[in-house]
Amino acid sequence: MKIEWAPLNVPFHRRMETLAAAAWMALILFGELVILFIYLALLVKGNIYIQTLCVIYFIFLYQDRGAGENGGRGQGSKWLRNWTWWKLYRNYFPVELVKTVDLPADRNYLLAAFPHGLLSSAAFTSFCTDTTGWPKLFPGVRAKLVTLGFHFYIPIFRELLLSWGMVSVSAKSLHTLLTWSNDKNHPKNYDGNTSTACVIVVGGAQEALNTRPNNYQLVLKKRKGFVKMALRTGTSLVPVMSFGELDLFDQPANPPGSLLRRYQEFVKRVTGIAPAKFIGRGFFQYSYGMIPRRKPLTTVIGAPIAVPKIDEPTIEDVEKYHEEFCKALTDLFNTHKTKYIKDHENVHLRID
Numbered sequence: 246m247k248i249e250w251a252p253l254n255v256p257f258h259r260r261m262e263t264l265a266a267a268a269w270m271a272l273i274l275f276g277e278l279v280i281l282f283i284y285l286a287l288l289v290k291g292n293i294y295i296q297t298l299c300v301i302y303f304i305f306l307y308q309d310r311g312a313g314e315n316g317g318r319g320q321g322s323k324w325l326r327n328w329t330w331w332k333l334y335r336n337y338f339p340v341e342l343v344k345t346v347d348l349p350a351d352r353n354y355l356l357a358a359f360p361h362g363l364l365s366s367a368a369f370t371s372f373c374t375d376t377t378g379w380p381k382l383f384p385g386v387r388a389k390l391v392t393l394g395f396h397f398y399i400p401i402f403r404e405l406l407l408s409w410g411m412v413s414v415s416a417k418s419l420h421t422l423l424t425w426s427n428d429k430n431h432p433k434n435y436d437g438n439t440s441t442a443c444v445i446v447v448g449g450a451q452e453a454l455n456t457r458p459n460n461y462q463l464v465l466k467k468r469k470g471f472v473k474m475a476l477r478t479g480t481s482l483v484p485v486m487s488f489g490e491l492d493l494f495d496q497p498a499n500p501p502g503s504l505l506r507r508y509q510e511f512v513k514r515v516t517g518i519a520p521a522k523f524i525g526r527g528f529f530q531y532s533y534g535m536i537p538r539r540k541p542l543t544t545v546i547g548a549p550i551a552v553p554k555i556d557e558p559t560i561e562d563v564e565k566y567h568e569e570f571c572k573a574l575t576d577l578f579n580t581h582k583t584k585y586i587k588d589h590e591n592v593h594l595r596i597d
Contacts, residue, residue: 248532262333262334263528263539264333266536267536269330273364280402281400284401288300303400310398312403313396313403313406313413315418315421316421316425317389320387321411325405325409331370335370338540339541340371340376340377340541341377341541341543342378342382344383345548345577350385350438351440353443353478354440354441355442355443355445355475356388356444356546357445357482357484358485359463359465361446362453362487362490365490367487367490368444368485368544369409370542377544389442390409390410391414391444392414397413419445419474423480445471447464447471450518450519451464453519454510456491456496457494458491459588461593461594464597473558476563479554481551482552482570483550484577485544485546486578487542487543488582488586489585493525493537495524496522496523523535543584545577545581547573547574548573550570574594574596575594575596579594
């Protein structure tokens with residue numbers, strides 16, 4: 246393989262940005278297993294004081310086991326959301342958050358974000374950190390990115406997720422957040438916000454298998470649960486498109502029916518995680534590795550779609566607003582792709 250080496254005179258701040266991106270990948274890919282192993286090792290092999298602390302933490306974890314489904318911890322930790330690490334990570338690409346309309350803080354929102362990409366780097370940076378300016382662009386609205394519930398049972402790692410403002414993607418969790426009161430004096434609004442914006446990356450692990458540059462092939466046609474939840478809670482749907490997310494990694498060809506694709510889908514069914522075989526860059530060369538490529542990421546927040554509150558929506562109700570959402574998402578993509586995709590004339594949105 247021909248290797249494109251990085252020049253020796255790369256500025257120090259860019260080296261630090263690359264290190265931040267690499268550390269993020271290591272944390273997300275291996276962090277849970279490493280942290281769980283260390284915790285169990287300390288619990289079994291540590292001295293009496295460390296073992297006591299581990300037991301106390303386990304008791305706390307058991308008592309707090311519902312945090313991921315009960316709204317989390319507000320907007321999370323402001324200190325952690327503004328960590329220097331995240332600023333370096335944001336500048337690595339860089340990541341930009343684009344506002345098209347206001348989101349008034351007197352109601353809640355369900356943001357459906359696309360595409361998933363490999364690890365939803367743009368969604369994490371825009372909604373789990375303050376480095377792209379969410380609090381200033383949408384004052385009074387707390388962003389809550391949702392993820393699989395089992396992550397909130399991993400010792401220590403769960404504290405990171407909660408500090409970023411993340412919650413479980415379960416129906417109970419979404420219903421709890423989307424029905425929170427918008428009264429500023431309500432106890433659940435202790436973080437100073439009066440509105441909640443739940444962010445769900447609808448395509449999930451299945452969509453991650455489509456990750457390759459400019460392949461805007463979304464998994465959306467049969468995914469209607471988020472629309473049903475919006476109807477049950479009377480929550481406005483907001484389309485979100487992250488341009489550049491698919492340019493960070495490439496994958497070997499894995500068309501439906503291929504051996505690689507069948508293996509990936511089998512593992513996804515069993516574990517909920519798609520084992521994507523990705524190709525990024527390394528520290529000192531740009532040809533291959535686990536670090537995302539340095540490509541601009543732009544997350545565009547579309548206009549909210551008002552939906553009525555229907556306790557038991559019919560199939561026709563769900564179909565109607567799902568179709569309206571798909572049209573709004575397509576319009577959002579076509580309106581902004583000319584600004585953020587170089588070969589935009591040959592790049593089209595495909596909804597599967």
